[in-house]
Amino acid sequence: MKNVDDLIASAAELADRGLSKGEIADELNVSRETASWLVDRSGASSPEQTDDAGGTSGPQDIHVDWSAIGRDSKRMGYIAHAMADLLQKEGEDVDLTIGIEKAGAPLATVVARELDTDLGSYAPAKHQWDEGDIDELGGSFSRNFAQIRDRECYVVDDTVTSGTTMTETIDAIREEGGEPVACVVIVDKQGLEDIDGVPVYSLIDVVGVGRES
Numbered sequence: 204m205k206n207v208d209d210l211i212a213s214a215a216e217l218a219d220r221g222l223s224k225g226e227i228a229d230e231l232n233v234s235r236e237t238a239s240w241l242v243d244r245s246g247a248s249s250p251e252q253t254d255d256a257g258g259t260s261g262p263q264d265i266h267v268d269w270s271a272i273g274r275d276s277k278r279m280g281y282i283a284h285a286m287a288d289l290l291q292k293e294g295e296d297v298d299l300t301i302g303i304e305k306a307g308a309p310l311a312t313v314v315a316r317e318l319d320t321d322l323g324s325y326a327p328a329k330h331q332w333d334e335g336d337i338d339e340l341g342g343s344f345s346r347n348f349a350q351i352r353d354r355e356c357y358v359v360d361d362t363v364t365s366g367t368t369m370t371e372t373i374d375a376i377r378e379e380g381g382e383p384v385a386c387v388v389i390v391d392k393q394g395l396e397d398i399d400g401v402p403v404y405s406l407i408d409v410v411g412v413g414r415e416s
């Protein structure tokens with residue numbers, strides 16, 4: 204996805220398929236505010252045509268396209284080296300890295316290799332969502348990869364947008380008896396220091412300028 208016109212076209216297509224602005228936000232990896240703005244700009248009708256969240260000046264959110272890294276294993280290796288370096292500030296002898304599907308899984312693979320840890324994979328609840336109340340669904344750890352087994356672990360994803368996915372993953376690891384020691388992402392759009400007491404590291408923090416809060 205290269206520019207805002209592509210995003211607007213994608214938002215229009217998803218809105219035409221009946222997805223809500225929240226679902227469009229998840230699909231396009233942007234905030235709900237931005238999804239609302241994209242749908243409004245496209246002229247498509249959405250199930251929730253409510254506020255003009257972005258106004259005429261556009262939304263505050265940004266879309267992060269890191270495909271120049273993701274499509275090249277050598278570049279992924281360099282990024283993993285940097286992400287692993289951030290993680291090494293926390294924990295000693297952590298031997299498990301959990302990637303959040305989908306985009307976090309390949310990143311976690313290269314980070315785990317860099318740190319010489321086992322590799323686990325978590326599918327958040329939203330990936331199982333089809334219809335109905337997402338709160339009634341749970342995420343799951345893939346049986347094809349390492350299990351938590353009461354271990355300390357690192358958590359890897361590509362982005363934090365609202366923080367919902369990372370928060371869910373931290374909860375799921377704790378429910379399995381594990382202890383998340385630190386999280387790392389390429390881009391943190393919230394600029395978070397921690398989530399539920401777990402430090403969040405990012406290569407890039409996105410800071411809104413001129414926001415009131």
Ligand SMILES: O=P(O)(O)OC[C@H]1O[C@H](OP(=O)(O)OP(=O)(O)O)[C@H](O)[C@@H]1O
Nearest residue numbers: 229232304305306363364365366367368
């Ligand atoms: O902080 P949040 O608001 O929860 O958003 C961040 C999450 O959204 C994206 O996942 P997406 O559902 O787009 O799946 P993907 O990994 O397949 O891109 C991204 O990879 C994070 O997991």
